[in-house]
Amino acid sequence: MDGHKEKGVFHPHDNESKKISSDSINTSTDVDTTSTRGEKELEKTKVEKSIGSLTLETKQNAEAKVGSEIIKHVYGNVYEFKNGEEWLILNNRTQAHKEAIEYLDNVWDEMGILGWNKSFIESFVDEGTLERRLGITYDDIYNRDSPNFQLAKQVPLNKKELFNESIKHDGIAHSLASYDHEEVELPQGKLMYRVN
Structure with missing residues (x-):
């Protein structure tokens, strides 16, 4: 190198021969932000771990609505509050609709049409079609x-x-807020559903 330094590029060999004297250290009363920044990052990590994927703002808004502090991330998007309540946040x-569809799919896997009332199901498949295709009646199923x-x-x-008609008829909360x-x-379009 000819002594020319490119602006904005770090050259470690340029500093190897330079010694830092105690006279060049800033001894003013300015705040040393390195330890404060490190402590803040550590505190931020502790908060993030204790509240899962919630932002601090969403956590505070949820706590204000429930009137209790979030004490742990239970699973998925469910959080437990100090008062014992568990909420899906x-x-x-769009995310709520997706969660409701997943819930209804699980209901179907476990119960089939028995997860819905008979009159609602009859609006999708009339009894004559059921008899012709399966040789059964709704009474055979809903015994x-x-x-x-x-x-x-x-x-x-x-x-x-x-699933979509169920949500349209009953609302998302019917599936998610057990x-x-x-x-x-909550502010910024966030939604909460109590699950216990």
Whole structure:
């Protein structure tokens, strides 16, 4: 090198021969931000670990709505508050709709049409079609003494349409807020649903 330094590029060999004297150290009363910054980063990491993926602002807004402090991230998007309540906290309505669809799909996998009331299901598949295609009636499936879960999963219908109509009819909170079927809105479009 000819002594020319490129602006903005670090050259470690340029500093090798230079010694720092105690006279060149700034001994003014300015705040040393390196330790403060490190402490802040450590504190931020502790907060992030204790609240999962929530931002600090969302955490504070949720705590204000519930009137209690979040004490731990339970699983997924569910958080436990100091008062014992557990809440599902989502970023927006699109995420809430997706979560509701996943929930309804799990209901279908477990119960088939038995997860919905008979009159609602009949609007998707009439009894004549059921008899012609499967040789059964709704009474065979919705038997009060012995519901038939195996037959309940064989009913020929469009699950996507069923799930979307269920959400349109009952609302997202009916699927996600198992405690009270209520939705709580937070600033910036965030949504909360109590699950216990």
